[in-house]
Amino acid sequence: MIRKFPRPILLLIAVPAIAAAFIAGCGSDDSSSDSDQPDAGLTAVKSYLTEHTADLVAQTDTLKTAGNAYYDLAKANDFDYEKMLKNDGEAVNAALTDAKNAFIKANPAYEEMEGIVAGIPRTAQYDTDIDAGSDASDPESAVSFNLTLPNGEVMKQPGNLFFLIETALYGTNEDLTAEGVKPDVDGDGKVSFGEGLPEANAFKASVDEINKQAKDLDKDAQEIVITPSDAFTSITVMTPTMSEYFEQWKLSSFVAGEGSQQEEGFVATSRLSDIADILTGIDFTYAEIEPQIAEKNANQAEQTAAELGNLLSTAEYLRDLEAAGEKFTAKQADQLGAEMQAQAERIAGQVTQAAKDLDIEIQEG
CATH class of the missing domain: 1.20.1420 (A middle domain of Talin 1)
Structure with a gap:
């Protein structure tokens, strides 16, 4: 009610x-x-910015590690996701739980500085790519990057990285999740809202890219004069x-x-x-x-x-x-x-x- x-x-x-x-x-x-x-x-604003960019790097480091661990599990099982859950269910759950925890921490690390990053023209592209940009269907607001996947496929201007990672992790975007597999990640016999089994190639490329972008933003933030x-x-x-x-x-x-x-x-x-x-x-x-x-x-x-x-x-x-x-x-x-x-x-x-x-x-x- x-x-x-x-x-x-x-x-x-x-x-x-x-x-x-x-x-x-x-x-x-x-x-x-x-x-x-x-x-x-404005040194206080710069310090605020760099503290947050450093935090974002730390959280995306963890996110990248977890995402790559998940990819390695999928690869070891020949990208047979049902087999992966059967053979390595606990490890899969651990990797995706680590990824979710890192994402939840990365989100405020970015949002608290978004007003600065997105509001200044010379750093605004980071906001487009990390948090706000659309895919290639809307060229005016599209992200600037393409994702080259480990399997050689290329996702051209696929949308912002937070969206790609979150919707894969939480299972709300079927284009980014494993097809034809019941995503019972925690092994309790049912699929709850928010359980997702990411397509490993796209997920690895996404977490690698957000970590790269976070490090680039941190480097630029260290050098910028506000x-x-x-x-x-x-x-x-x-x-x-x-x-x-x-x-x-x-x-x-x-x-x-x-x-x-x-x-x-x-x-x-x-x-x-x-x-x-x-x-x-x-x-x-x-x-x-x-x-x-x-x-x-x-x-x-x-x-x-x-x-x-x-x-x-x-x-x-x-x-x-x-x-x-x-x-x-x-x-x-x-x-x-x-x-x-x-x-x-x-x-x-x-x-x-x-x-x-x-x-x-x-x-x-």
Whole structure:
């Protein structure tokens, strides 16, 4: 049974101002000193970025190891997946469990920095390839890479790597799973939602590629200088994306129900969690530039900080409600998405105006 909201939906946006002020204020003391060192850029944002890229490398290292172990098991059984489950069921379960655990950790490691990576034109391609890009059927948003499989086949612009890996691991994309085999990975005699038996060649190529991309991103992050223009650009680009994310959430198994979802991805982690993670990075970035905005317009700087903190707190509140068992309807998802999108657009507009007042460039993608 779907429970009703414990309070009116509109009140979800009215998170206590004191919490918003606390969130928005984090990091402000350090960022003020960075403004005196323009050559170093926004060092707190860079440190935040590199900490997350390093974490992503670590998690994709584990994911690659698990994926290659799974591939080796499939190869040893001549890619006869039924035979593999019979002969090496425990090892298969262990490898795929390790892969799932690594994926679940890799997801927030990336999402918390996505606002920076995707919001800056010179790093945005990583976001396309790792997390957001489509396949070749939509050339404007397609990923840049092809996957060459161990068997020699080539998957041309197959879609973003998180999608490829998650939907294979969790069995929601039959194009990426073993054909004609009951994927009872844990050996309990039944197939539960979320059990998947990846096609080993495509899976190995995908985990190898995401590990390579993570390392390339980490290398570039170590070398990059984050400028005020980068920070303003990332906030104005990535904040007003709420309606898209809520639509994905609505179509996922978390709202539509297991087996009834139209969205193959977002199975391991709710899109609500991703939204909160993305806003965490955006909020951190704003705290770094807030003193600069305040020098020109203190009231506006404070208002934007409060509204952004409010948006983040709302996302966290919804995430925690769902994690505690709250079930949302498609109608509620639409309403919440519209409300948060409107608030996000106001924030983006305020930051755009602040950039104009400070003569700071908002970069074009």
